[in-house]
Structures are given as structure tokens and as C-alpha cells.
Amino acid sequence: MTFLRHRFATSSFACNRISLAQAIRVMTCSLIAISISIAMPGESSGEDSNSSHRVLSYNIKRGYGNDGKTDLSRTADVISKLHPDFVGLQEVDERCNRSGNVDQAQWLGEHLDMHAAFAPFMDYDGGRYGMAILSRYPIEKTEAVELARGREPRVALAAHVTLPDGNKLTLVNVHFDYIRDDTVRFEQATKVREFIQSLPNPAILLGDFNDTPESRTVKLFQDGFVEADKPADDPYTFSADKPDREIDFLFASPESQWTVKTVEVIDEPLASDHRPVIAVFQLKSS
Numbered sequence: 001m002t003f004l005r006h007r008f009a010t011s012s013f014a015c016n017r018i019s020l021a022q023a024i025r026v027m028t029c030s031l032i033a034i035s036i037s038i039a040m041p042g043e044s045s046g047e048d049s050n051s052s053h054r055v056l057s058y059n060i061k062r063g064y065g066n067d068g069k070t071d072l073s074r075t076a077d078v079i080s081k082l083h084p085d086f087v088g089l090q091e092v093d094e095r096c097n098r099s100g101n102v103d104q105a106q107w108l109g110e111h112l113d114m115h116a117a118f119a120p121f122m123d124y125d126g127g128r129y130g131m132a133i134l135s136r137y138p139i140e141k142t143e144a145v146e147l148a149r150g151r152e153p154r155v156a157l158a159a160h161v162t163l164p165d166g167n168k169l170t171l172v173n174v175h176f177d178y179i180r181d182d183t184v185r186f187e188q189a190t191k192v193r194e195f196i197q198s199l200p201n202p203a204i205l206l207g208d209f210n211d212t213p214e215s216r217t218v219k220l221f222q223d224g225f226v227e228a229d230k231p232a233d234d235p236y237t238f239s240a241d242k243p244d245r246e247i248d249f250l251f252a253s254p255e256s257q258w259t260v261k262t263v264e265v266i267d268e269p270l271a272s273d274h275r276p277v278i279a280v281f282q283l284k285s286s
Helices: 002-039 072-082 104-112 183-197
Strands: 052-059 086-094 115-124 127-135 139-146 155-162 168-175 203-208 248-253 258-265 277-283
Touching: 052 072, 052 168, 052 203, 052 248, 072 104, 086 104, 086 115, 086 168, 086 203, 104 115, 104 127, 115 139, 115 155, 127 139, 127 155, 127 168, 139 183, 155 183, 168 183, 183 203, 248 258, 248 277
Parallel strands: 052 086, 168 203
Antiparallel strands: 052 277, 086 127, 115 127, 139 155, 155 168, 203 248, 258 277
């Protein structure tokens, strides 16, 4: 009888050890599953990954670098490494002699596997000079919003897209007047603000404002818009090789529907005279 009790006790202890080992395995698997779900945005946090967008603003100076060479493939490399969903490009040539008669917006779209839209400011050097938008998603419609003329004619380029989750989004790319007197520049900005406020859907505004954060041009968008605030230790976007001014900006509207997750000014001193700025915007759930 003692022997039987001893065997029973030993068997019970073995069963307890097996149960403990099984419990540890279950706990380990659960922790791994939790870690994976945390690492995958939108799976467990309730955040829709489709509503997070990497947006890049870049004055590319038609691919003309600080080494005096026009090299659009270098521009494409800079953009590609940043993996943007949307890109606003300023100073873009379309078949101009000075840049090798290349349709730069179309060329960049093809090489980056993105949809492209172009809006001209004026005829120039055998082609046209203006701005472009690149998008990961099909561009359903574009608008060229005519702005007040300064030293050169200007338009704002608006590209309307439908996101994978069905939401509508408008990208508005600007390159405001560059002369010291801000009268025309402020008039251009006012027209753009009115256009964005008339839209029935959220919008992202980006571009070369040719003005600084304390200017009335920039402040016009700091009310009612969400600004992609740059890092305090590295906010300057011009010039690329000796940055000392912040003149390129990104905003989102309406303020209540957006949050900004990250903002970075990219240290790229060669490909253009501007530094690219990329921000991640989160569109809040309806």
C-alpha cells in the first residue's frame, strides 16, 4: 500500500510538471502573439493602417544639383529611399531644352512606380515649367488653381485621390512667389486657403512657401490646419548645402481630422538646392 501511494504521488508530481510546462508554452505563445500584433499597425490597436500617409515635399530644381549637373535619376533615388505615399514637387520641367527635353513628372512617376500629375506655370525653353504631384494611389482628378501673378505666373496643383479605405483626399501643392515684398505671396496663400476650405474632404497642403514661420503667409495656415512641425534642432530646408532658412512646409486640413506622427528634414546636400521634408499624417477615423 505504501508503494502504491508512493507511485501515485510520483505520478501526480509528474503530471503537475507537465501541466506547468504546458502552461509556460501557452504563456510564451500568447506573449509572441501580442508582440506581433503590436508590431503590426492596425491589427490590434484599432488604428487603420490605410489612414497613415507618408507625405514628401521637395523642390527638386528640375534635377539640377549643387554640383552643376542635371541628374533626375539622383532625384528619383532620394525620393525612393523615403518611401512616400504622396510627393509634392516644385520646379519641374516638361520637355525643356535645359533638362534634356524630358517630361520630368512622367519620368519620375514611371521610375518610382507612382501616378503623376503636372501643372505648368508657363512655357519655357522649348517646353513648360511648373510643379507636379506623385501618388501611390490613382489620381482621379486634377485642378490647377490660378493664383495672383508675381515675378512669374503661379498656380496651385490639386490632385484628388480615393484611398483604399474609401476616404477621399486632396493633395494641394504650392510654390509661392519669391520676391521680398510679400503682397502677392500673401494673396496667393489666401486663395489657396479659400480653395482648401471649400473642399468636402480632408486635404494636405505642401510646398515651397518662400516665406518663414513668423510670416503672415505661413501663419495664415497655422489657424484651422495641423502643421507638421519640424524638429527644433534641424528645421531648415534651404539651402541644402548651407541650411539656414525654413521655407518648405506641410499642413493638413481640417485640424480636427488629422494628427502628425513624425516629421523629418532630410540632410541631402547635393541633389537640389532645397532639402526634402517628409511627414507622416494620420487621418482620424470618421
